[in-house]
Amino acid sequence: MNISQLKQEIISYSKVIGIDKIGFTTADTFTEMKNRLIRQQELGYQSGFEEKDIEKRVNPSLIFDQPKSIIAIALAYPSKMSESPQGKKGDRRGIFCRASWGVDYHTILREKLKQLEEFILEKVPEARFKSMVDTGELVDRAVAQRAGIGWSGKNCSIITPEFGSYVYLGEMITNLPFEPDEPMEDQCGSCNKCIDVCPTGALVQGGQLNAQRCIAFLTQTKGFLEEEFRDKLGNRIYGCDTCQTICPKNKGMDFHFHEEMEPDPELAKPRLTPLLTISNREFKDNFGEMSGSWRGKKPIQRNAIIALAHFKEQSSVPELIQVLNEDPRPVIRGTAAWALGKIGGEDASMALEHSNEKETDPDVLNEIEKAIRKTKGEV
Template sequence: MLDYKQLKKDIIEYAYQIGIDSIGFTTADPFDELKQKLVDYHAKGYASGFEESDIDLRVNPKLSMPTVRSIIAIAVGYPNKLKGAPRSVRGDRRGMFARASWGQDYHTIMRKRLDKLAEYIKTRVPDVEMMSMVDTGVLSDRAVAERAGLGYTGRNGFVINPDLGTWTYLGEMLVSIPFEPDDPLLDSCGDCTICVDRCPTGALVGDGQLNSQKCISFLTQTKGYLPDEYRSKIGNRLYGCDTCQQVCPRNRGINTEHDDIVLEPEILKPRLIPLLQMSNKEFKNTYGHLAGAWRGKKPIQRNAIIALAHFKEETAIPELKEVAINDPRPMIRGTAYWAIGQIAGETERDFIEQHLADELDEVQEEMVKGLEKRN
């Protein structure tokens, strides 16, 4: 008869050998406590639209794999210090990708580890059934990790691991093996509200809840015009936002590194102006391996334009004019005209008005707004 207790110990030992930093086991019971939270979350309009919309799928593992008897949760820490990072200075302004997007796409990183773990389990239990999920799966990675004892959910909505902090990629594996579950970690943020207080847009609404519609991380990934009230908030962020993790006291002194998470300072903190007219091929070749490239170049270019407006970078005006006149995408043209107005104001009024009559209504709105509503 298979010794599940020993198998669990062996799996844990093997997991550490293949670059998994934390591992826990839980049951395949439905996440009943999560269901009402998700119902309320959607009712309040907090959802980003990137999540699985079927709440039953999100809370019941058996709907994904009827034979599941346990869930193995894993966490891999990622670095949050960029050694040799280039400086952003006047005349040479740079943007920033969030830390979760540093190195190779984390879906690939996690999938490789889960595949290795699955292969090992298969050698021990040949007839096992398994299903792995990373971020794009239907289950809540955070709910699984929390119940499996990897950490507790902080006020910033992230799972806080005792050794890794919040700087973790999460994933899980559904298995048809009845492992003994681990106990959840009993801890909390106490009276600390620093992440809620420091969130640039007030997206953190308390007790780990997030209004995705106000979250800079979500906003940087949208493809349309960025709402006016958030343009002054994103700074030089091209993808994602790390503020609520950077200020978290539980993250002090933590910086996990792995050989397969290779940091490229010039790519992770790129010059803004060269991004503006980059071709699809150039973008894919340069940034395609990053998780932050998953939505394509359009949001990144829009954010780069807004960042230049944030810096009031006058040296970018010639390039912004090229984009405003020649880019085939109305949203990019409109944002470029807006940025020109924000940076140069009355100095470029003649240029903007000269092209006003030839533009679409949506672009005209941005042209006028750029001159009238300077941040």
Template sequence: MERSEFKKKVVDYAHSIGIDQIGFTHAEPFTEFREKLIDYHRRGYASGFEKGSVDERTEPRLSLGSARSIISIAVGYPNRLPDAPKSRKGERRGMFARASWGVDYHTLLNRRLARLEDYIKSLDPSIECRSMVDTGVLSDREVARRSGLGYIGKNGFVINPELGTYSYLGEMITSYPFPPDEELIDSCGDCNLCVDRCPTGALVGNGQLDSKKCISFLTQTKGFLPDEYRGKIGNRLYGCDTCQQVCPRNKGINTDHHADIVLEPEILKPELTGLLEISNKDFKEIYGHLAGVWRGKKPIQRNAIIALAHFREESAVDTLKRVAENDPRPVIKGTAYWAIGRILGDRALDYISERYKMETDEAVRDEMLKGVQEVA
């Protein structure tokens, strides 16, 4: 079978199993990306969540010795939430970023890649394959760019003409020499909206990101959130969509045809106080299928507390007091005390003063003082 015919069969099958876009590239090293990656680390922009060394991230044959080509896939996801519940006084709600809507995208993409691999091997059993989704060492975005699925925007996302930036990306390294696709030559031009609107100034231009300033990264950390960012995350429980929401290339795009991406408004925009005392079992049952809870319950609860402080939600104070007094985790306890101070202001002084005598953890005590001092 001719390589072009083989490729067409793979493309047609990919589309039949819910892969919106598919592209192909060679398996030679990502030389230009290597230099960007070295500079990224040199500037201290890395989040620490990245997998693999610079060599592993830029040399496909370190992942599959027989590699001759790479297949990149994109599955679009929705960015509008029908019937979303309103966030009202007395019932404030948080928000999961759009990439976390529906089943965990790792599961969704790995299922498609597994079916694609089975199909390829049914055509030629000798072909070797290795698939990756996000947690692999290769850069999903760089593979997609070189495979012609889009160009890298100033917000760091792959911008595809049909999907915009709202797509999940994955790739498969193969030992078969698929004919490569041409790269998409495009740019953001003079548009700088994403850079200008980034709440923390994390976007530094030319698609570069200072990950440690990025709200998406910050919402996934487990320690106390740095003071300078607490007023920036608003009601975000996981992730941040600002740089995608303002992108003109996303105008009119809403990919909502995938049956396995089920939107659950009450879960994706949950009532905040209900998250604070939820059991591990209930949390896992209700939210465990979301990509946004991969770090567990603690970051979500911390972010929910900060969101209640953002709203100055007085109806949550009794719950926050129970959490502050009874939760054994210093980050949750301390953040709850801080939030009480932020919400009540001077009215929290007597309560904080009394509880300060009982708390022994220095980090918690610092948060207690910080909460009332910030509104003094």
């Protein structure tokens, strides 16, 4: 077997099946990443969604028997929506981040990696693989950076010269000893736009993210959102693109190579008020294929309530009152109370007073009492 020729054949085949960029690297330990992860852990900057064992995140030999190399892939996704619906007074809309448009990217990339595996197995039947997308042990960005897909930007995204940072990443550990590609030089230079514009200051410095303050992470949590972040959410109901849209390397980057990534405008920018009372079945039927649905409807509904408060949307007050009175989940009731306090008005004020008399959950009561004080101009 000529490993060099096989590498070229894999690169050619990857283009045929719609992989936009491919790179190869060693299966050596990611030493620099290990130091960074330890520091993140010490600072309490992790999201909690990651693999807990740092060693497994940086040492391929702990998750694969005798690894020789890693193949990294990237697929470019759209940054612009054709016929984007516009929200207006009385008909407000939320927004899912670009990485959640279309079919769940985990599904798309896993299929591409599976096709690659099958292609290689035809050439080398003794080949072994372990493929992963986002939820695997390895740090996708570290693999992609070392494999020459792009450089790790100050916004903590992989930035490619061809597609900017609008790329999904996946990788495959294998027992085949491919020649590694050259990592790419950092091209962020002195630019700090992403750091300067981050709504919550989550980008502590170039390449260092405090996930606990990142809106993309916060929109996926299920509990009460801390008050300091509620006003920062805007109309985002899943994810955040601010550090990408500000990036000069993303200027003019918009690629529509993959039909399954195209957004349904009514799902990517959904009406907010109907989300408050959507059933589990409706949510699954409408949003189930999107990556933004992975945590279920509760965080989306909580964020939709916060977005309506952001707009001070008076027309949503009846629905918010219904949620406050009838929803069985304390987080949703309490967030509705906060929103009513922010929107204000006589109906909201009366509903809060009424609810204050019958509510039993201490967290919800706390939100109701604060909201009542707000409607009276006391805070």
